[in-house]
Structure formats: C-alpha cells, structure tokens
Amino acid sequence: MTLKRIFLGLLLFLAAAVGYYVYAFVTFASDIQQPHIVKDQSPDKPNKSEIPVWGGKERVNILLMGVDSRERSLDEMPRSDTMLVVSIDPASKTYSLFSVLRDTYVEIPGYGSSRINAALSHGGPSLAMQTISNFTGLPIDYYVITDFEGFKGLVDAVGGVEFEVEKDMYYRDPADKGKYDINLKKGLQHLDGEKALQYVRFRHDAMSDYTRTERQRKFLSALADKMKRGATVLQLPDILESMRPYVQTNLSSLDMVKLAALGLTLDGAGAEGHQLPQPGAFREANRGGSVLLPSVERVQTYVQDVLSKSAEQSPKTDTDSATQG
Template identity: 50%
Template sequence: MARSQQHSKKKKPWKWAILGAVVAVVAVVGFFIYQGVGVYNGLEGISKPKEESRFGQFEEVEAEKPPEWEGTERVNILIMGGDNRGLKKSETARSDSMMVLSVDPVTKKAHVFSVLRDTYVEIEGHGEGRINTALALGGPNLAMKTIGNLLGLDVQYYLYTDFEGFKSLIDAIGGIQNFEVEKNMNYVDNADGNRYDIHLKKGIQDLDGTTALQYVRFRHDAMSDFTRTERQRKLLNAVADKMKNGWNLLKMKKIVDSIQPYMESNIEVSDMMKLAQLGVKTHIAGQAQVPPMELIGDKKAGGASVLAVSDESELLQFVQDELTKDVTTPDPAVAGGTNSGDGTNSTVNGTSSTSGNTANGSK
C-alpha cells in the first residue's frame, strides 16, 4: 500500500506538468480566437453602413462604382486624410492628403503615389476642378474614379481618416522610433483652439501620434505641398515597417479598436484579411509624386493658380514606368552600388536612380 502511494506521488509532478501544458495551449488558442474575433468585429466596423457613414448623403452612381478585386490582379487603394473640424453632419471635407497604394500580388511589390491636392483635372459630372474637391462633391467613389483616371489605374478601395484616426494609429503601434525630422517645423493653427499647432525640432527622435500628425501636416515652407507629400510617403514607409513587427501583429485587436471610430473604408472584412496577408509579404518597391515636377504646367482658374498636367499621356506612361521600379534592388548601372530600400532617398519629383524588375504595370 505504501509503495503504491509512493508511486502515485512520483507521478503527480508529471501530471501537473501535462496539465500546465494543456492550460498554456488552451490559453494561447483562446488568446488568438479572442484576437481574431475582436479584429474581425473591429474591421467590420470600419466598413460602415450608409446610415452611419460620413458619406451617407451621396447617392451611388453606377458609372462611379469601383471595380471588384479578384485577388490576382493589381490592387489599388486610395488613402485619404481630411480635416473634419467645423463640419456639419451633411458636409464632407476635401481630401487634403491623397495617396494611392498600388500592390502587385504576384511580385509582392507595392508602390506609393502621392497626389498633389491642387492638381486641376476633369471631375466627372462636375467639370474641371482641384482634385481634392472630388471627395466633397461626390464622395469616395467619385474620388477613386477621378484619381484613378489621373493615374491610369483602377482604384478598387479607399480608406479615409481624420486627424484623430491618424494619431490613434500611430499611438496604437507604439509610435515611430528613431525618425529623422529634417528641419525645424513651426505653425500656429487657430482653427481649433491651437489643438493642432505644429512645433517640431530638427533631428532624430521618437514620434507619437501628435508629433507624427504635425510632421505629415506641415507644408509652410518654400515647396509647400511638394515636400509635404514626400514627408507623408516617408512616414508611411515607417508605419508599414512597424506594422510588420510581430508584437504589433499580436496587438492587432487593440490597434483596430483604437482606429475604428475615426476611419472609414469600402473594404469588406474578407478582403481586409486577404489584403493583410498580402501586406505581410509585400515590400514598398517605389514611391512617387503625381504629377511629377516635369509634367506640371501653369494654369489659372477663377483668378487663382492651379497645377495643370502638361501632358496627360506622358503622365500615364510615367506611372507605368514607376510601377516597374524597385528601389530595394541594386542599380546595375552603379558598380557595387546598393539601395537601402527604406524609401527615404526619393526626390521631390518621385524619380529614383534605381532600375526595375518588371512588375505588372497594367490596370
């Protein structure tokens, strides 16, 4: 009897070890289920029904509906930022920041195009106007159609955020570390009790949501929106790198929950999941300003100067040429030369000295 009890006691540590392992596995699985359900619900909240949408006043026009993404062809996402301060419920802000993220799911290469907000274009059904007014005139579908026409790309999706959504995203991913602010930036903004004043010092520093917003908003220098769009692309690179961090993948529920109230998109959850899987495997191969400096012409509209496209066919070719470039590969024209691939070496006009692996540049 004593031997039997002694034998049983010897087994107990193993039993507890096995039980502990089972509990640990269940806890881990439960965590990921919790994260998955939370992320799913949060993402579902970004795609808002018409009655909850800030764009609900716009009627859907068949000719403006974006094409469906099948999953194998190039996908283009219009990222828009707007200032919603002082707007009534039925009013929509202009899209003062516009970037198109173009991803080839075959090559896993992404390209970013910043669109200058004062570019003067044809806005379907509204005549000519500044491209950033398309959102206010007809909602996201018209904005996607107008910017897609400018670039010669089919834009399937949009993502819109205001100031607070941008700040929440940066804070949720833990900020951006060791980021170079290339100059002192100061601007007093009295539009909302100085809540969005800009005061940044030159140098390497960590950015939280507030200071990152200051960085991407600043345009009060000689090159105005030209250098601002370059800064926006630079920060987008840093955000993309940070989002691929394993710890941020684990915090995805928290990230989605923090941005959901401020963001809006037409991306359904199923497509968001596919895009997220694609994004982890994708690298930013190039970035450019549209239109580039060499294709900007002077034009007057209502007595004000606007940015005209000097040659539309050359602009379409410019976009296709950019899609073939990859700044992360060595330039064969420079013996022994390599590029860092962090995107910070792009010039104001978006050109680069790197060569290209041929990407799928079609619509």
C-alpha cells in the same frame, strides 16, 4: 527608403494576428465598412464588377485618402487632404505607390474643373475613385479613408515613435484657435499622436506639398517598423479599438484578409513612391489660387511605364524558373 510597409504594413500586421484576435478584427472590419466619415453620393454605382479576383492575375488598385474632419458637421463633405494610390500586381508580386498632389487641377465628372481633392467633397468616395481613375488611367477598385484623429489614435496606440525631425517647424493655424498649431524642434525625439500629426501636416517651406508628401512617407515607414515588433502585436485589440471610429472602406472583411495574405507574397525590393503629376508633366497657374495644370496623357504614360518597369524588375519565381527550364 522602401515604402512597402506604408500601406501593407498594417494589413500584414493584422493578418499575422487575426487568428488570435478574431473577434477584435471582425468587429473592426465590420464597423469601418460603414459610411461614418464620408457619405457616398453615388451608392448605386459601386465598382464591384471591376474588382479582380486575387487568385488570378489582374492588378488591384486602391485609393487611400486622408481627410480633415475637424469642426465639420455630419452633413458636410470634406476634401481629401492626402491621396495615395497603391497598385498591386499579383502576377509579378510587385506593387507601386503614387502620391497625388492635392492642388492638381483636373476635370471632375459632373462638376467641371477643380482641384483634384475636391472630388471627395462633391460626390463622396465613388466620385473620388472615378476622378483619380480618369487622371491616372488606372481602374480604382477600393478606397480607404481615415482622418486626423484616426492617425493620432494609431500613433498613440503603439506608444509613439522615436523619430528624427530634420528641422524646426512652426506654423500658426488661425482657423483652429491654436488647437492645430505646428511647433516642432529639430532632432531625435519621441513623437506622440499629436506631434506626429504636426510633422506629417507641415507644408510651410519652399517646396510645400512636395516635401510634405516626402515627410509623410518617411514617418509612415518608421511607424510601420514600430508596428512590426512583438509587443505591438499584443496590443492589437487596443489599436483596432482606437482606429475604428476613424477609418472607412469598401473592403469587405474577407477582402481585407485576402489583401493581407497577398501582401505577404509581394516583393518590396526596389519599390519606390512616385508623385503625380511627375516633374515636367505640369505647369503652374492661378485658378482662384495656385494650381498645377497637368498633361493627363503624360501622367498616364508615366504611370504605365512605372508599372511595366516594376513588373520587369521583379525576381523570377520558382514557377517561372521551372517553366523556362
């Protein structure tokens, strides 16, 4: 299953409609650049000097984070429930996606060793980017954060998704007085925002976070398919309005448009998702609970191998063919 549309689908969708909905897009872009979800504890250390020019050849790496903002005070920093790195190579017109398992136990600069998803709660987006960069060996240029309500709002704004749930899923969440319980039945059904959130959150089976990240990619691909449809494009202002309070990024308005334009040129053939740490590159241990102790060296080697193979497998462009001819 191709994963191209997981991250790029929404941005391409926005780019296609931006000429028609300029006001809606600019308002949305301006608002989500504000730290209304997570405060950055290191505002004086931006990564702007490392951001490549997309007209050039350097790779662009973006950290996507999903957070749980339920019953959280404004001053309380959340952990990142989901972490996904999107790595885009403008030169080869390819991209790769890496899901980072949240129980990965790593060194968080200035805070010692902990689960990798604690970096956001300790130091905000800047520390999360630095920690992921140290783990993967990739310079992280940008971040995008959304929370549960933003995800639900997006699904509801497009009218829900027809989706095949592969098995019965049930979990009672004692911390939320039943508000976020999971209760899904096997089979094809219409998932609204609340039901879709239950599906992507479920991790209470034998493979835990491994199968949960697979389910997330599967549903997001179906959601992107729904968003490509013409009727959904006409709903753009309502979709942006529903998401605006729940999305935060350091992408500027111009950067968003440039990224969407770059996405139109990317080759999605053969693109796959990869989990980090990969099988064989970690061992399980107990550090106040079950964690994964990774071989950072092996993880970084694996990441570089994936990126190299992705670039090598990309089809030759017209420019390449002309040069070789």
